Amino acid sequence: MTNWPDVATRHDPWDVIVLGAGPAGSIAARQLALNSYHVLLIEKSRIPRFKVCGGCLSGAALDVLAEVGLGDLPKKCGGVTFQKMRLASCGATAEIDIGERIAVSREALDAALVEEATNAGATVCTETTGSVQSSDDAGSRSVLLRRHGVAVAVRAKAVVIATGLVSCSPEIQTKISPNSWVGLGAVTGPVFNDSAPGVLHMAWGAAGYVGIANVEDSRLDIAAAVNPRALAAATSPGELISQILADSGLPVFVKLGDAIWRGTPLLTRHSLPLASRRCLLIGDAAGYVEPFTGEGIEWAMRSAILASTFLKSGLDQWNQPSLDHWHMLHERAFGGRQRQCRRVVTLMRNKTVRRVALWSLQTAPRLARPFVQRLDHLN
Ligand SMILES: Cc1cc2nc3c(=O)[nH]c(=O)nc-3n(C[C@H](O)[C@H](O)[C@H](O)COP(=O)(O)OP(=O)(O)OC[C@H]3O[C@@H](n4cnc5c(N)ncnc54)[C@H](O)[C@@H]3O)c2cc1C
Structure with missing residues (x-):
């Protein structure tokens, strides 16, 4: 300028x-x-x-863009469409339908x-x-x-x-909030051995949770919310993220060494x-x-x-x-x-709640639908 x-x-x-x-x-x-x-x-x-x-645009976010005449913007940016979330915690995984969403890097x-x-x-x-x-x-x-x-x-x-x-x-x-966690994020190359482009992966461990989504140019966006005490005790952000992924039981081929991690203040x-x-x-x-x-x-x-x-x-x-x-x-x-x-986030910090939630979703994945819809379109 x-x-x-x-x-x-x-x-x-x-x-x-x-x-x-x-x-x-x-x-x-x-x-x-x-x-x-x-x-x-x-x-x-x-x-x-x-x-x-995480760069994931919810159904409601896509609706807002459409309302102001920018409905095709995420696709023009190369955003990746996904409809499923694979949730992993305590060694169990469940795949749920979350309606159409688009992941695009914030850049x-x-x-x-x-x-x-x-x-x-x-x-x-x-x-x-x-x-x-x-x-x-x-x-x-x-x-x-x-x-x-x-x-x-x-x-x-x-x-x-x-x-x-x-x-x-x-x-x-x-x-x-006194119990606030902090954010961590990086955009990197593929790290999943079963990296299905249309699936958002969400892993929850003792120290926080990590979301991983494919974004434009075949990259992966990794975004996490973690306990600041666990972050201070870890040797590096990458080590903490690997630990959360391992805790959760998400099947990953972890290659986070090259990732450049950035953080946020308390959220x-x-x-x-x-x-x-x-x-x-x-x-x-x-x-x-x-x-x-x-x-x-x-x-x-x-x-x-x-x-x-x-x-x-x-x-x-x-x-x-x-x-x-x-x-x-x-x-x-x-x-x-x-x-x-x-309330949802507070509940999900409890290991027993996560176990029950995962078990319920494995048994009846449709249970998630009304909940996802409610979060997406409640005004
Ligand atoms: C780990 C993590 C994962 C997330 N994943 C998702 C997700 O998948 N989907 C979703 O919908 N949301 C997600 N979010 C939330 C989302 O990132 C924020 O809610 C969203 O970015 C808020 O937008 P904003 O415009 O209010 O603020 P921001 O996007 O933070 O933009 C604020 C801007 O202000 C600028 N700025 C700051 N101070 C000044 C100043 N003094 N003068 C000029 N400029 C300034 C900053 O540089 C920045 O560009 C996530 C957040 C975190 C932490």
């Missing part, structure tokens, strides 16, 4: 500044730009970038979403970090942007915070308030459970659509009732589902 920082000061104020170009931020920026708002989308990384994530998906936001008219600045400033005037909110050592203050009538698990506003408090959290002084939180920035039920990308995109609809009703209505209204909308859309996922 040769015209930095002029590009960021093109409008004063911008209608909306969106911080973070994951699925939440890019979809929010795109939807607002399509409605002729002046939108600045800020992303701290260079795009494409790796993100610890490819997020880069494609940023491109869609650009095509819609949003101005995008990558390799730029944004932080919301405490000072503001009545009609706008100030954001400090830093890029390659050059800082510039810009203003917007609304700021959408979509920075994932990274905080960027002084007035948002994030509460992290389970919620932020408050969800809206304050011309700022709205969406996606993981608003709160996050663990990834076991595979819904984070859908929630991120759904909350982006909700935010763009909310902002379209007026960029200048920032009184307490409207902040409360955003909180209520968010809670109604996601609160119940997140609590349900939290």
Whole structure:
């Protein structure tokens, strides 16, 4: 970007500044730009970038993309369709039907979403970090942007915070669950000797769980949620992942030595308030459970659509009732589902529950269907 920082000061104020170009931020920026708002989308990384994530788009996530006219995007990115999940724990395995899903690496998906936001008219600045400033005037909110050592203050009538698990506003408090696990991820070459492309493998051991899916270019995306104490005790992330796979009994030909592992902060959290002084939180920035039920990308995109609809009703209505209204909308859309996922994850940490679940699924795999459907389409 040769015209930095002029590009960021093109409008004063911008209608909306969106911080973070994951699925939440890019979809929010795109939807607002399509409605002729002046939108600045800020992303701290260079795009494409790796993100610890299984990259599995649930049926509901595919529905969201279709709703905004991007239904064919995952396939265009080379995403791999799968319908089955092979679940392994305590030496037992069960294969269940989970409906059509698509796995795609986050490098490819997020880069494609940023491109869609650009095509819609949003101005995008990558390799730029944004932080919301405490000072503001009545009609706008100030954001400090830093890029390659050059800082510039810009203003917007609304700021959408979509920075994932990274905080960027002084007035948002994030509460992290004391039992939270951390994420680990890598994208590597094939490691399964029976690597069926249409099957998502999920292995659960004492120290955490690991999901493995084929993504574009015949690569495998490995994503895990692990107990941070077990990670600290292991000699390397790869050793811990191998141990979880071995514990679970998943038949694997493990060749994880070359994988480059990246981690996340503690996962389970919620932020408050969800809206304050011309700022709205969406996606993981608003709160996050663990990834076991595979819904984070859908929630991120759904909350982006909700935010763009909310902002379209007026960029200048920032009184307490409207902040409360955003909180209520968010809670109604996601609160119940997140609590349900939290219960599932808590239950699955118990070895006896996992044994019973595996036995039940082996005996009657159809038992999983209503549960999967409920998680996928409960609103
Ligand atoms: C191990 C693991 C596996 C998962 N597997 C799945 C799965 O299979 N399916 C699924 O649906 N979900 C999965 N998830 C969840 C999913 O990854 C997240 O819910 C989703 O990425 C949230 O999107 P987001 O846009 O809110 O945040 P993110 O995707 O985290 O994007 C936030 C962006 O903000 C940028 N950023 C941060 N701070 C700043 C700043 N100050 N200024 C500018 N930019 C900033 C970051 O660089 C990043 O690009 C998984 C998560 C984990 C940890």
